[in-house]
Amino acid sequence: MARMATTQKVVVSTIGAWLAGFLIFFPILWMVLASFKTELEAFAIPPSFLFFHWTTENYATVQERSDYLHHAMNSIIIAGGSTLIALLIAIPAAWSMAFSPTKRTKDILLWMLSTKMMPPVGVLVPIYLIYKTFGLLDSRIGLVFILCLGNLPIVIWMLFTYFKEIPRDILEAARMDGATIGRELVYVLTPMAIPGLASTMLLNLILAWNEAFWTLNLSTSYAAPLTTFIASYSSPEGLFWAKLSSASTLAIAPILVLGWFSQKQLVRGLTFGAVK
Amino acid sequence: MGQITLVDVQKSFGPVHIIKGADLDISDGSFVVFVGPSGCGKTTLLRLIAGLEDVSGGKILIDGKNVVDTPPAKRGLSMVFQSYALYPHMSVRGNIGFGLKMAGLAKDEINRKVEAAAATLNLTPYLDRKPRELSGGQRQRVAIGRAIVREPKAFLFDEPLSNLDAALRVQMRLEVTRLQKQLGTTAIYVTHDQVEAMTMADKIVVLNGGKIEQYGSPLELYERPNNLFVAGFIGSPKMNFVTGEHAQQQGAITIGVRPEHLKIERGGTTGWPGTISVAEHLGSDTFLYVDGGPLGMLTARYIGELSLNPGDKVSLTPEPNRIHRFDGSGNAIRA
Ligand SMILES: Nc1ncnc2c1ncn2[C@@H]1O[C@H](COP(=O)(O)OP(=O)(O)OP(=O)(O)O)[C@@H](O)[C@H]1O
Ligand SMILES: [Mg+2]
Numbered sequence: 001m002a003r004m005a006t007t008q009k010v011v012v013s014t015i016g017a018w019l020a021g022f023l024i025f026f027p028i029l030w031m032v033l034a035s036f037k038t039e040l041e042a043f044a045i046p047p048s049f050l051f052f053h054w055t056t057e058n059y060a061t062v063q064e065r066s067d068y069l070h071h072a073m074n075s076i077i078i079a080g081g082s083t084l085i086a087l088l089i090a091i092p093a094a095w096s097m098a099f100s101p102t103k104r105t106k107d108i109l110l111w112m113l114s115t116k117m118m119p120p121v122g123v124l125v126p127i128y129l130i131y132k133t134f135g136l137l138d139s140r141i142g143l144v145f146i147l148c149l150g151n152l153p154i155v156i157w158m159l160f161t162y163f164k165e166i167p168r169d170i171l172e173a174a175r176m177d178g179a180t181i182g183r184e185l186v187y188v189l190t191p192m193a194i195p196g197l198a199s200t201m202l203l204n205l206i207l208a209w210n211e212a213f214w215t216l217n218l219s220t221s222y223a224a225p226l227t228t229f230i231a232s233y234s235s236p237e238g239l240f241w242a243k244l245s246s247a248s249t250l251a252i253a254p255i256l257v258l259g260w261f262s263q264k265q266l267v268r269g270l271t272f273g274a275v276k
Numbered sequence: 277m278g279q280i281t282l283v284d285v286q287k288s289f290g291p292v293h294i295i296k297g298a299d300l301d302i303s304d305g306s307f308v309v310f311v312g313p314s315g316c317g318k319t320t321l322l323r324l325i326a327g328l329e330d331v332s333g334g335k336i337l338i339d340g341k342n343v344v345d346t347p348p349a350k351r352g353l354s355m356v357f358q359s360y361a362l363y364p365h366m367s368v369r370g371n372i373g374f375g376l377k378m379a380g381l382a383k384d385e386i387n388r389k390v391e392a393a394a395a396t397l398n399l400t401p402y403l404d405r406k407p408r409e410l411s412g413g414q415r416q417r418v419a420i421g422r423a424i425v426r427e428p429k430a431f432l433f434d435e436p437l438s439n440l441d442a443a444l445r446v447q448m449r450l451e452v453t454r455l456q457k458q459l460g461t462t463a464i465y466v467t468h469d470q471v472e473a474m475t476m477a478d479k480i481v482v483l484n485g486g487k488i489e490q491y492g493s494p495l496e497l498y499e500r501p502n503n504l505f506v507a508g509f510i511g512s513p514k515m516n517f518v519t520g521e522h523a524q525q526q527g528a529i530t531i532g533v534r535p536e537h538l539k540i541e542r543g544g545t546t547g548w549p550g551t552i553s554v555a556e557h558l559g560s561d562t563f564l565y566v567d568g569g570p571l572g573m574l575t576a577r578y579i580g581e582l583s584l585n586p587g588d589k590v591s592l593t594p595e596p597n598r599i600h601r602f603d604g605s606g607n608a609i610r611a
Contacts, residue, residue: 167361170361170362172328174374175328175347176348176353177349177374178350178375179374191365
């Protein structure tokens with residue numbers, strides 16, 4: 001009797017979970033489906049779900065009209081570069097705040113977070129002018145720089161919380177074992193922090209990949225990443241749902257694949273068993 | 277070599293004065309135990325010696341050289357943490373060999389030394405496991421292996437056995453002592469288990485409130501405690517203290533007698549009279565908790581079985597040459 005009740009519970013919660021998952025996933029599914037419709041069917045009311053005339057013509061048009069690979073490469077350089085630089089700055093910063101905090105550490109962390117509370121549009125004009133003066137408009141390096149700075153507070157915060165969880169004793173043990181600060185960082189802290197680093201890196205990549213405010217405002221063609229590529233289907237020549245969808249599908253595909261394969265690395269729990 | 281000398285070592289955390297001037301001379305090869313109640317500064321003093329905390333004053337000499345400005349990595353000491361503090365991402369081999377790797381030894385030499393240490397500690401079958409795949413006792417042995425393999429000037433232990441169960445604790449206690457004697461390396465060992473202190477130590481440091489109350493061999497502390505604190509802290513069950521008339525007769529403010537130095541007589545009238553309130557029969561020992569009226573509660577220990585029960589009247593007579601006398605400020609009066 002009791003067993004039947006639990007089986008029922010499991011079935012109900014499984015169905016519930018699938019439903020919730022489907023609901024969350026639906027917009028993405030809808031976008032992918034729309035990318036295979038003709039422009040007319042993409043607009044049709046009532047919409048057709050699966051039974052429409054499947055076509056890949058949108059993809060062909062999109063590729064013809066704009067150079068996907070060029071924009072994808074820009075996205076990779078901008079997202080990857082800004083993440084890499086952010087990590088290089090954030091690792092030592094978070095390390096020192098987690099392991100030798102001063103009485104100002106809390107304030108500094110809050111101050112960094114406070115910069116994220118200001119809407120970016122508030123500083124658009126000065127940044128635009130600075131970029132213009134220094135010739136950074138529509139340059140990859142300019143975008144790498146601004147996205148890196150934008151995400152830095154979040155990266156430092158995330159790493160700080162991960163580092164905080166690493167037992168102090170283990171670092172002291174390394175010190176007793178004759179490790180200098182540098183080697184302690186390389187041989188002990190970093191390997192233990194890898195799951196945290198991996199998830200921070202992935203999150204930052206996704207944020208940078210999808211960042212649309214600065215990329216749209218500071219780039220036009222040469223340095224334009226995939227966000228600009230998508231946007232170009234919604235403005236100048238009216239709205240093209242199907243083409244917009246196929247552009248978007250193309251744009252999120254790389255990051256989706258990356259997320260799918262790095263799921264395992266994101267599961268944490270490496271420190272378990274080290275300290276009783 | 278591993279001679280460690282502390283000269284007026286002080287430590288404050290902010291305004292709080294934790295270590296109030298410690299002087300200590302630890303000779304090469306000896307096993308010194310720090311004991312004291314919780315919060316008295318044992319761990320702090322050990323960490324000062326290790327270099328994990330900076331002193332606020334005084335000198336720490338290792339083999340005659342002042343090391344207060346030397347970082348822990350360069351002091352040539354190794355430490356076993358209460359939490360084990362193993363590197364979770366390294367195998368047992370990696371854990372034990374890490375110090376040697378940091379010292380820049382060649383790979384095959386590291387392997388040879390690690391395997392020798394593992395053999396001493398019965399860890400050979402586990403060399404390729406990760407710490408999370410080991411039992412508590414095995415983890416503790418890895419932590420010890422990591423300490424011995426570097427052949428340090430001294431071992432520092434901070435309550436290394438407190439996470440183990442009672443049986444394993446006794447076994448590891450013996451192993452640590454045997455290993456230390458065999459290697460002849462100086463060891464400083466922190467515990468608040470006074471049985472560990474009495475059985476393992478060549479010399480014991482009794483700490484109280486950040487001050488060293490007494491430094492001496494276990495038997496010295498047992499037989500000639502410097503003051504009331506040490507007298508009460510060392511020995512189990514605790515020493516009995518009596519004040520008033522009986523103490524004055526001995527020319528003291530307080531006298532102390534250990535439970536095992538009270539002669540127990542059924543009904544007798546020659547000694548201190550009292551009524552048994554609790555009797556513990558262990559077979560090998562009998563512990564009597566006696567209500568001595570104006571003398572307060574007294575504890576008496578009899579080696580062997582004594583068939584007395586609660587409510588029985590007894591008289592307790594201290595062995596005359598086993599009475600400890602203390603003055604008004606609690607210091608021992610030596611004849
Ligand atoms: N980093 C610190 N900052 C402030 N106070 C501290 C710090 N470390 C220790 N203390 C204080 O110093 C005192 C001694 O601490 P310590 O850890 O040396 O005690 P202990 O003798 O090892 O105790 P236990 O037997 O409980 O381990 C305690 O009162 C503790 O609160
Ligand atoms: Mg302690």
